[in-house]
Amino acid sequence: MILLQQMLINNPIIKFYNSSIGKKIVMAVTGLMLIGFVVVHLLGNFQIFLGAEKFNAYAAFLKSIPGPLWAARIILLTAFILHFTTAFILSLNNKAARGGSYKNMATVQADFASRYMLESGVVIFIFIIIHLLHFTLGAIQPEFHDLDDGFMRDDVYRNVILGFSNGPYAYIYIVAMLFVGLHLKHAFWSMFQTIGVYSPALTPLLKKLSVFTAVAVAAGYISIPLSVIFGILK
Amino acid sequence: MDFTLQVWRQDSPDKEGRFEVYRATNISSDMSFIEMLDSLNIELEQKGDTPVSYECDCLEGICGTCSLMINGRAHGPGACTTTCQLHMRSFQDGETIVIEPFRAKSFPVIKDLIVNRSAFDRIIQAGGFVTVRTGSAPDGNAIPISKIDADLAMDAAQCIGCGACVASCKNSSAMLFTAAKVSHLSYIPQGQPERMERAKKMIEQMDEEGFGACTNQAECEAVCPKGISIKFIARMNRDFIRSSF
Numbered sequence: 001m002i003l004l005q006q007m008l009i010n011n012p013i014i015k016f017y018n019s020s021i022g023k024k025i026v027m028a029v030t031g032l033m034l035i036g037f038v039v040v041h042l043l044g045n046f047q048i049f050l051g052a053e054k055f056n057a058y059a060a061f062l063k064s065i066p067g068p069l070w071a072a073r074i075i076l077l078t079a080f081i082l083h084f085t086t087a088f089i090l091s092l093n094n095k096a097a098r099g100g101s102y103k104n105m106a107t108v109q110a111d112f113a114s115r116y117m118l119e120s121g122v123v124i125f126i127f128i129i130i131h132l133l134h135f136t137l138g139a140i141q142p143e144f145h146d147l148d149d150g151f152m153r154d155d156v157y158r159n160v161i162l163g164f165s166n167g168p169y170a171y172i173y174i175v176a177m178l179f180v181g182l183h184l185k186h187a188f189w190s191m192f193q194t195i196g197v198y199s200p201a202l203t204p205l206l207k208k209l210s211v212f213t214a215v216a217v218a219a220g221y222i223s224i225p226l227s228v229i230f231g232i233l234k
Numbered sequence: 235m236d237f238t239l240q241v242w243r244q245d246s247p248d249k250e251g252r253f254e255v256y257r258a259t260n261i262s263s264d265m266s267f268i269e270m271l272d273s274l275n276i277e278l279e280q281k282g283d284t285p286v287s288y289e290c291d292c293l294e295g296i297c298g299t300c301s302l303m304i305n306g307r308a309h310g311p312g313a314c315t316t317t318c319q320l321h322m323r324s325f326q327d328g329e330t331i332v333i334e335p336f337r338a339k340s341f342p343v344i345k346d347l348i349v350n351r352s353a354f355d356r357i358i359q360a361g362g363f364v365t366v367r368t369g370s371a372p373d374g375n376a377i378p379i380s381k382i383d384a385d386l387a388m389d390a391a392q393c394i395g396c397g398a399c400v401a402s403c404k405n406s407s408a409m410l411f412t413a414a415k416v417s418h419l420s421y422i423p424q425g426q427p428e429r430m431e432r433a434k435k436m437i438e439q440m441d442e443e444g445f446g447a448c449t450n451q452a453e454c455e456a457v458c459p460k461g462i463s464i465k466f467i468a469r470m471n472r473d474f475i476r477s478s479f
């Protein structure tokens with residue numbers, strides 16, 4: 001028992017994770033993976049603008065390679081769980097570290113996004129569940145799921161159009177994407193700072209890139225439900 | 235100038251604290267914040283009240299002893315100033331000023347506005363030094379150090395250990411302080427042999443003391459009386475990664 005305890009305590013990975021900076025680095029690395037996914041997913045989604053034929057073919061292609069698809073899903077799920085639980089552990093520790101509260105506490109330069117990372121993260125978490133139930137599993141609006149496009153393929157295109165034109169889902173999606181943008185605005189440059197990338201020339205650039213990524217990702221995702229609402233995609 | 239002061243009073247570490255309201259009258263705009271409190275205390279003593287306890291020593295912004303949360307900001311308004319360098323002209327006549335101790339679980343209140351910052355000393359003791367052979371002084375120019383490195387080391391070494399970074403951090407993190415103390419030695423040749431050990435041990439001690447973890451909001455940098463940059467936190471994290479694997 002004691003031996004096991006000793007082994008656990010001296011395990012470099014556990015030691016790393018036990019440290020506050022270790023946990024921050026876990027946040028940064030898993031965050032980077034999640035951002036990577038968000039960007040790739042967006043590029044995939046954009047094919048909806050190429051029409052039903054291309055989009056359904058893309059979906060069918062993903063289904064035809066279950067090996068890589070599931071590998072990616074498992075890696076992502078692991079990153080997601082780590083990102084989420086570590087955020088909670090850190091937040092609880094940080095709350096506990098104050099011990100008492102100020103009557104007055106000014107905010108001098110911390111930006112809005114940075115102060116509400118946990119909140120925006122929780123909103124995104126809830127959205128991901130809704131999103132998976134909606135488009136991936138078809139538990140929400142099952143009548144639009146597994147439609148046939150006439151070529152023996154899933155009519156994913158119809159699924160998206162119908163999903164966004166019925167019920168509140170387009171609006172939920174849009175609001176959630178605004179939170180993703182908010183989260184990314186602080187997340188992107190913050191990742192680099194945490195893993196130790198800082199230079200007087202590079203950091204201001206990374207902060208600009210952070211705003212750009214946030215706006216581009218949010219606007220990119222929002223463009224799809226908006227196009228459905230305005231009848232550009234039908 | 236006249237002010238209304240809301241001051242945190244706490245008789246001892248384990249007693250409940252409370253805010254008391256005082257009037258500070260006839261304050262010269264050229265007085266420092268500490269002198270203003272001194273004049274309040276003279277009045278309190280004359281009335282037979284217990285004077286407010288607060289800390290100060292050098293009164294010129296180099297010792298880091300003075301430590302007050304003034305209107306929600308560590309060391310009050312203005313960049314790169316300590317409480318003792320803060321002048322009353324920075325406030326409006328008739329203003330209400332809220333004065334609180336630096337709050338962190340690792341900085342327990344001793345009395346009123348005085349907190350125990352020994353946690354910082356223990357972080358330094360864990361590794362914030364270089365081991366040298368004693369004996370006759372080494373030749374001053376025997377070890378060349380580039381101007382760039384010397385300047386960066388000096389930037390980090392400016393930290394006076396006041397604790398404002400912890401006080402103003404939304405997460406009560408001590409990473410700016412620890413980073414400054416890890417970094418100033420990591421730029422110079424004398425600091426290299428123990429560099430990784432130092433970062434590791436100081437960070438371990440920092441965690442042990444119960445400080446929070448940085449979320450890169452840079453509130454610390456904004457209130458730091460010495461303008462220590464969060465670039466040193468990035469540098470410390472780099473050393474931490476290298477020391478871990």
Ligand code: SF4
Nearest residue numbers: 393394396397399458
């Ligand atoms: S880093 Fe700045 S705010 Fe923190 S202890 Fe040092 S001098 Fe004070």
Ligand code: FES
Nearest residue numbers: 291293298300318
């Ligand atoms: S009293 Fe020394 S820094 Fe203020």
